[in-house]
Amino acid sequence: MSLKVTARDWARLLYYFSQNTFSFIGVVLTTSTAVTLVAFWIYDFILPGPPHPYVGILIFLILPGVFALGLALIPLGILLRRRELRNAGQLPHIYPEIDLKIPMVQHSFLFIGAATVLNVLIFSFASYKGVSYMDTTTFCGKTCHTVMAPEYSAYQNSPHSRVECVECHIGPGAGWFVRSKLSGLRQVFAVTFHTYSRPIPSPVKYLRPARETCEQCHWPQRFSGDKFIMKMNYKDDEKNTPLTTALIVKIGGRQANGSVGIHGRHLDSGSRIHYISTDAQRQVIPVVYYTDDQGKTIEFVSTDIKVTKEELAKGEERTMDCIDCHNRPTHAFELPENAVDLRMSRGLISAELPYIRKKAVEVLKVNYPDRDTAHKQIVEGIETFYRTNYPDVYNSKRALVEQAADTTAQIYLRNIFPDMKVTWGVHPNNLGHNDFPGCFRCHDGSHTSADGQTISNDCSACHNLLAVQEENPKILKDLGLQ
Ligand code: HEC
Ligand code: HEC
Ligand code: HEC
Ligand code: HEC
Numbered sequence: 001m002s003l004k005v006t007a008r009d010w011a012r013l014l015y016y017f018s019q020n021t022f023s024f025i026g027v028v029l030t031t032s033t034a035v036t037l038v039a040f041w042i043y044d045f046i047l048p049g050p051p052h053p054y055v056g057i058l059i060f061l062i063l064p065g066v067f068a069l070g071l072a073l074i075p076l077g078i079l080l081r082r083r084e085l086r087n088a089g090q091l092p093h094i095y096p097e098i099d100l101k102i103p104m105v106q107h108s109f110l111f112i113g114a115a116t117v118l119n120v121l122i123f124s125f126a127s128y129k130g131v132s133y134m135d136t137t138t139f140c141g142k143t144c145h146t147v148m149a150p151e152y153s154a155y156q157n158s159p160h161s162r163v164e165c166v167e168c169h170i171g172p173g174a175g176w177f178v179r180s181k182l183s184g185l186r187q188v189f190a191v192t193f194h195t196y197s198r199p200i201p202s203p204v205k206y207l208r209p210a211r212e213t214c215e216q217c218h219w220p221q222r223f224s225g226d227k228f229i230m231k232m233n234y235k236d237d238e239k240n241t242p243l244t245t246a247l248i249v250k251i252g253g254r255q256a257n258g259s260v261g262i263h264g265r266h267l268d269s270g271s272r273i274h275y276i277s278t279d280a281q282r283q284v285i286p287v288v289y290y291t292d293d294q295g296k297t298i299e300f301v302s303t304d305i306k307v308t309k310e311e312l313a314k315g316e317e318r319t320m321d322c323i324d325c326h327n328r329p330t331h332a333f334e335l336p337e338n339a340v341d342l343r344m345s346r347g348l349i350s351a352e353l354p355y356i357r358k359k360a361v362e363v364l365k366v367n368y369p370d371r372d373t374a375h376k377q378i379v380e381g382i383e384t385f386y387r388t389n390y391p392d393v394y395n396s397k398r399a400l401v402e403q404a405a406d407t408t409a410q411i412y413l414r415n416i417f418p419d420m421k422v423t424w425g426v427h428p429n430n431l432g433h434n435d436f437p438g439c440f441r442c443h444d445g446s447h448t449s450a451d452g453q454t455i456s457n458d459c460s461a462c463h464n465l466l467a468v469q470e471e472n473p474k475i476l477k478d479l480g481l482q
């Protein structure tokens with residue numbers, strides 16, 4: 001009985017106060033966005049495929065925002081109206097009666113009830129849609145296009161091009177989800193007010209530990225064995241003489257006799273190695289701690305790197321995981337020489353064109369003001385070179401020249417973004433040691449322990465070199481590859 005009375009009193013109260021402009025605007029906003037949203041969802045359902053990034057922002061983020069604003073305005077209007085009346089001393093003692101027997105009143109209550117249920121449904125679905133939209137690659141990679149363009153471009157033709165950004169950058173579970181959405185909010189501000197850093201700094205400070213992302217798909221203890229890798233280089237001579245490098249990389253993993261090789265030695269039984277780096281990019285590593293099989297921890301200190309106690313104390317301490325070697329598993333920016341060699345080995349830049357290796361690398365290294373100019377001048381540079389120096393080649397192999405010119409321009413466009421200050425080698429790759437310090441940040445032969453041990457610098461600890469930049473290496477014949 002008393003519940004019924006309270007409910008009735010409340011209903012009267014609300015009914016009385018809800019007759020105000022704010023609440024009215026709220027109702028209009030809610031209703032119109034609701035209709036638009038539902039219409040779009042039906043359209044989205046019939047025509048699947050990601051919407052244009054800006055349409056996506058409108059439909060998945062802005063409209064639901066307006067919808068929520070509308071919903072919020074209704075009670076806000078009621079409160080304001082109440083206060084206004086109270087301040088004016090006009091609050092009635094008894095609110096006008098709502099007689100449920102009057103059909104009009106009945107209908108409006110039915111309507112409010114149904115609208116509330118519908119609003120809750122729409123709001124839940126809109127939030128769900130909005131959140132899952134923010135997790136799509138379209139949103140991450142394309143919406144803030146200048147900002148994310150370098151990472152998106154390098155990602156698109158990488159081994160992980162089918163893995164969504166969020167699988168590595170956020171991973172499963174609620175904790176990181178909330179954290180990433182909060183930092184995302186800050187990023188939206190940075191993009192809006194152009195305060196973001198150029199290039200976007202790497203390493204990512206709050207990247208989720210690889211244990212919870214990479215290891216959702218990869219199994220580090222798996223024994224990967226030894227991997228045969230063959231690479232082609234080309235000389236800068238007229239014939240673009242091909243050179244072969246062949247090596248067997250000892251990836252290893254867990255074996256019957258314990259953990260061996262590159263993966264096995266760094267990753268087994270959790271975290272065996274941690275280190276202190278003193279620069280932002282983790283390239284300078286003066287101290288490394290290694291816990292051996294007996295559980296004893298050895299401290300390796302570099303005799304080459306000179307740091308003071310204060311610098312060391314300010315350094316970043318970190319447990320080694322996948323990212324310390326595979327820091328470019330998907331944003332694999334290339335260097336001009338390697339990029340040209342790779343395209344030549346695939347036949348996209350023909351080795352039949354005299355001096356093409358030298359010329360292509362040369363035009364790639366020029367400092368262009370922007371990407372459009374670069375595109376035009378790279379193509380022109382290569383075509384003009386053959387037109388003037390090798391007119392016969394230009395006339396007889398026109399298609400090859402054009403393909404080489406276009407491919408070279410594409411190398412530039414994939415890797416260089418002047419707007420974001422992303423140029424050659426801005427993001428070091430830690431896998432290897434030829435282009436960047438990589439493994440040699442620790443394995444340089446100068447990291448020594450108090451009892452005289454040194455982090456291995458033995459070439460054969462990590463790989464067997466079968467051929468290093470050789471013309472026609474015998475090993476290829478032995479392996480039946482030539
Ligand atoms: C296979 C996992 C993976 C995927 C998929 C991935 N990233 Fe990354 N991302 C990384 C790693 C690893 C780093 C470097 C982290 C480090 O060094 O601390 C990184 C770094 C970045 C950075 C910092 C700048 C840089 O180049 O280091 C940005 C920005 C970024 N990613 C955006 C994206 C976007 C946008 C997508 C989707 C289009 C994406 N990532 C997909 C793993 C991934
Ligand atoms: C959602 C699953 C998924 C996640 C998460 C993931 N990967 Fe992968 N990764 C793959 C698949 C699938 C391939 C094989 C692609 C192929 O062979 O084309 C692959 C390939 C690789 C390769 C071999 C690349 C090559 O050149 O052949 C490396 C190295 C690698 N991943 C490292 C990582 C690292 C490091 C992370 C975390 C930053 C990571 N992956 C996160 C699915 C994933
Ligand atoms: C100490 C450095 C190091 C660490 C740490 C490391 N890797 Fe590797 N990984 C390598 C090297 C070196 C290779 C071989 C190089 C290549 O494939 O070009 C490799 C190869 C791979 C491959 C390709 C295997 C194949 O058969 O082609 C995958 C996948 C991979 N790593 C995943 C991971 C994952 C996931 C982690 C973290 C759990 C990890 N790695 C940690 C150095 C490392
Ligand atoms: C942060 C420092 C650090 C980095 C970076 C690092 N390692 Fe190591 N690595 C160590 C330590 C410490 C050991 C254990 C001491 C030892 O065995 O020499 C080790 C051991 C190894 C071993 C076993 C050597 C043996 O004789 O059994 C291999 C193989 C290896 N690392 C390969 C690599 C490769 C390949 C890379 C680069 C992709 C790399 N490491 C990067 C610190 C590092």
Ligand code: HEC
Nearest residue numbers: 231245249431432433434439443456457458459461462468
């Ligand atoms: C700590 C491990 C480690 C040590 C020690 C090491 N390397 Fe390497 N090396 C690597 C890795 C990892 C790669 C990259 C494999 C790949 O391409 O994925 C590599 C690649 C190479 C390559 C091929 C380069 C290319 O064209 O990509 C050569 C050549 C080479 N190493 C020579 C040497 C020589 C010579 C030594 C001895 C002074 C040595 N390495 C010591 C880990 C090591």
